[in-house]
Amino acid sequence: MSVHKSSIISKLGVICSSYREELLKQNYENLDREKSQVSRPSFSITNEFILRFNQTQDPAEEEELLEQARKYILRCKRKLGLKTLGSGRHVHLPTAWTEVIYLAQCKGKIQDEALNMLYASLDHASFGYDQLPALFFVAESILYRLCCDAFKKTFLYSVEIKLTKIGYLIFLRLFVFFLHGHLESFKEHLLRLHPYLYALSSSEELYHKYPNIFSNVQFILKTSEIMWKRELLSESVFIPVENEEDFGKINSDTEHLQFNLGGYKVSHLLWHCVAAWSCVQNNSPQLSKVLKHLISHKMQLQKECWLDSALALLVIGEAAKLNMACLKTLMDLVTDFLSSILSIQIQGECCNVHDFSWYWIIVYTYTTIIAEICLYAVTSDLRKTAFIGFCDCKSSRKKNSLMSTSEEQAELQEASILSLFEYFSSKISDNCDQVVWIGYYGLVYNLVKMSWELQGDEEQYGLRNMIWQTLQKTKDYEKDTRIQNAINIAQAELNDPTDPFTRYSTKVPPHVGEEVFSKYIGWRIANTLSKLLFPSLDVHVVTLKKPVIKYHQRKYPNEKQESMKKRVIHFTLREYPVLELPMFPYPDFFTKADKELAKIIDHHWQKEMEIRQKEEAMYEAKELHNKEIEKEIHFQEIMKKREEKLHKKTKPYELPLRAEVISLERK
Known part of the structure; x- marks a missing residue:
């Protein structure tokens, strides 16, 4: 340490x-x-x-x-x-x-x-x-x-x-x-x-x-x-100037894909994550459409403005504690992110242009979020899925053994804790990518804290037993000092004299020790951002500024209410015969909120589709032009070779001149 x-x-x-x-x-x-x-x-x-x-x-x-x-x-x-x-x-x-x-x-x-x-x-x-x-x-x-x-x-x-x-x-x-x-x-x-x-x-x-x-x-x-x-x-x-310049270049390239909020450009990914969280809170039927749009912005996780990506994962992680579809979306986002960046780095593509040094922050942030979902999700199915995954992982759990001496590397199937653990542990080495060892470090570090958090909880005995078995294998068979440091630092942070690897469960008295995870800040952030980005969904929008209450307003509240009641104007249908009664009852608040949210999402989606169509048209035109140039170059090469072999400048499908034909017949 x-x-x-x-x-x-x-x-x-x-x-x-x-x-x-x-x-x-x-x-x-x-x-x-x-x-x-x-x-x-x-x-x-x-x-x-x-x-x-x-x-x-x-x-x-x-x-x-x-x-x-x-x-x-x-x-x-x-x-x-x-x-x-x-x-x-x-x-x-x-x-x-x-x-x-x-x-x-x-x-x-x-x-x-x-x-x-x-x-x-x-x-x-x-x-x-x-x-x-x-x-x-x-x-x-x-x-x-x-x-x-x-x-x-x-x-x-x-x-x-x-x-x-x-x-x-x-x-x-x-x-x-x-x-x-x-x-x-x-x-x-x-x-x-x-x-x-x-x-x-x-x-x-x-x-x-x-x-x-x-x-x-x-x-x-x-x-x-x-x-x-x-x-x-x-x-x-x-902050280093090089990173600052790169950040500016990427911002200028993606300017049309971001929302301007008080001088700061919020990415579409973060916006859709907040929209998904609002749908979950309001039980909106638009959730599936929002998640579909969110997945279409998965490439923004690979942009260098990683702060928006980290906040987006934090918000969608809060929604994943309440909804299975949001959990699947979160895991799909990270699975695609890991597969993409590791394949790019292995192939060595564009390594001189882009800086990959910040990718580890996204991966480490996700390991903390998925650990919090395992602990604090509202249902046992959500907690189990975050730890094991959606697929049948019995075979995966059998493979998840560090005692195996085979050199076969596991494939990344999904972004559950066990799948990531198996994937990172199979790729760890002295010369492995930074994302691999930091992702492995984050999993082990958070698993130690999860084991400490679940002490004495009889309802979570099965989960704690699986965590203990995974950590025990890591402690016994993992020789990498960086991963061993993760265990030591987690124990030192907890400052707990009890060994988390002991086989007996320890009863922990309430209100002892510190909070090892952030339980509420994600919910506070998601709630505040939803009121900022979607103020029309809430009738009583709470501003962060403290309202000023005058002394006479506090002293005589009843008199103020009575005076306001007297100003209310009442009228009947007899006085206004033109007034027509509605055929159906007025929609409730949640119906109005769903319609407003649907309008906002459709509006931005249409704008984005127009931008995408323009970009695709430009891309197709450029491809067509490049193909025509390639054909012309290829034809010129063929003609040059034909001229060298046959000493003729005519095209293969052209007839020679009449004088040439007569001379050939005479010969």
């Missing part, structure tokens, strides 16, 4: 050392000012308390400070609303997030518990405009801990894994606010993040062997780059 962090440490130390005291002081003053405006109590977690907690050597004082820190933990849990999914009168997320991030500076178990609480809250909390200042403060604190503390350690620590997971959730939330256009007044906050993001861009040498950490880092950098370019109208300096 150790990785030596070499020359980058001095570079990062120079970048970040001058920021700590100044930024913490400024953030503390800003938060105090914001809290005074909303009439909230001041923080009781002070810098003096944190210093005393970390530096004391007196056992009595240490016990007293530990007891005080536990009281702070209990109060933060109540403010975060961990048992009520972040809702309730006692919940105030901005204050609680700030208190928890301060409390996370304490050493030992208090730090671990504070980070676990923050991760759980960021996972399940709803979106609110008033959260943005606290989100930026927490983002700055997390990036500081990564760049100025974690990078200076000579070994990899489990705290780094937690920090990158929290950073992923924070920047995912900031990106959703960005899509809504709410970051215009937070340009200064984005500027303050810039030094840390520049330092974080140098972390590839540190984390490239650990895809679970490096994928979160890449997501933070990509979302930051987009928000930086759109909000500050400046090119990002913490």
Whole structure:
């Protein structure tokens, strides 16, 4: 689990050392000012308390400070609303997030518990405009801990894994606010993040062997780059210029295939995934048509704008937890993606033109999503299908043995966990493709966490037993150090003294440990994007901005309602005889929603079909022109050979001149 962090440490130390005291002081003053405006109590977690907690050597004082820190933990849990999914009168997320991030500076178990609480809250909390200042403060604190503390350690620590997971959730939330256009007044906050993001861009040498950490880092950098370019109208300096140019070229090529949303172009793939999720939520009969259109955009997974693809998989993964057709669509998308990219890379086609270094992010993202479906899908059939697959996998399970010494490589049949496990394990080698070993790494890493999550659950005993058998074979027979690292890192992240490979089941008491997977953030993202892209489907559209409630409106609500009732105008048919009654009852809300969704989908589908027809016509015309040129070249070659052999310039089907015929007869 150790990785030596070499020359980058001095570079990062120079970048970040001058920021700590100044930024913490400024953030503390800003938060105090914001809290005074909303009439909230001041923080009781002070810098003096944190210093005393970390530096004391007196056992009595240490016990007293530990007891005080536990009281702070209990109060933060109540403010975060961990048992009520972040809702309730006692919940105030901005204050609680700030208190928890301060409390996370304490050493030992208090730090671990504070980070676990923050991760759980960021996972399940709803979106609110008033959260943005606290989100930026927490983002700055997390990036500081990564760049100025974690990078200076000579070994990899489990705290780094937690920090990158929290950073992923924070920047995912900031990106959703960005899509809504709410970051215009937070340009200064984005500027303050810039030094840390520049330092974080140098972390590839540190984390490239650990895809679970490096994928979160890449997501933070990509979302930051987009928000930086759109909000500050400046090119990002913490992303390589080559990748930025390629990204621009591909965007210009696919401009007509994207939706413009607040200055950001949302791909058709993401749009159709959100549409599918909306159909599942509203029980719409248009789902099959939407999924058919979604499959037609499967090639967009191979575009370099991988952020949209990752969000699309996240949204359709949430729909797959509820619907079997969506699960099949998700698995078909990834199966086609893997087959296409591996065949291209094996053949070596276009390797000089396109950069395949980002493909692993899509594959690793999918391994996490399919593991979450196995755990949290609403029915046992969905969970079983995600793990085993749609086909009869009895023979597949017999083949899934690392003890086999045959060199035959398995074929990719579908994107279930067992099928992918068999496929990647058969192709793993020292010189294998990056997608192969990272996909294998992601499966093993998530299987360890799934086994830990299912401890003590008697209803899921069969699934946990299959997971245990698969992991046991990997542990006993897989010699690749990268895959062994996946097991070690997952165990270290869980920080669980119990060996997950023991043959006896362990009873786990409730509310122990941390959340190993994101249970709610996918649903929050899908719900928010559906309201943003399809506002007509919901009569009561909830905006992210907090409504302003005036004092007199709160004080006299009944009088306002009575005055509005008096203004209602009543009329009868006798007064308006021209009015005709409808022959059929008015459609309900869901019928209207289905019709609106069908209109939107048909409109965009017709536009896309027109574009495709034009492209096909241009392509056919170009092919026809190329064939005519080839025929002309071929004919000229034939004539040249005929002239060399027969010394004649006439065509084979042409008669010679009359004078030539007479001369030939005389001869």
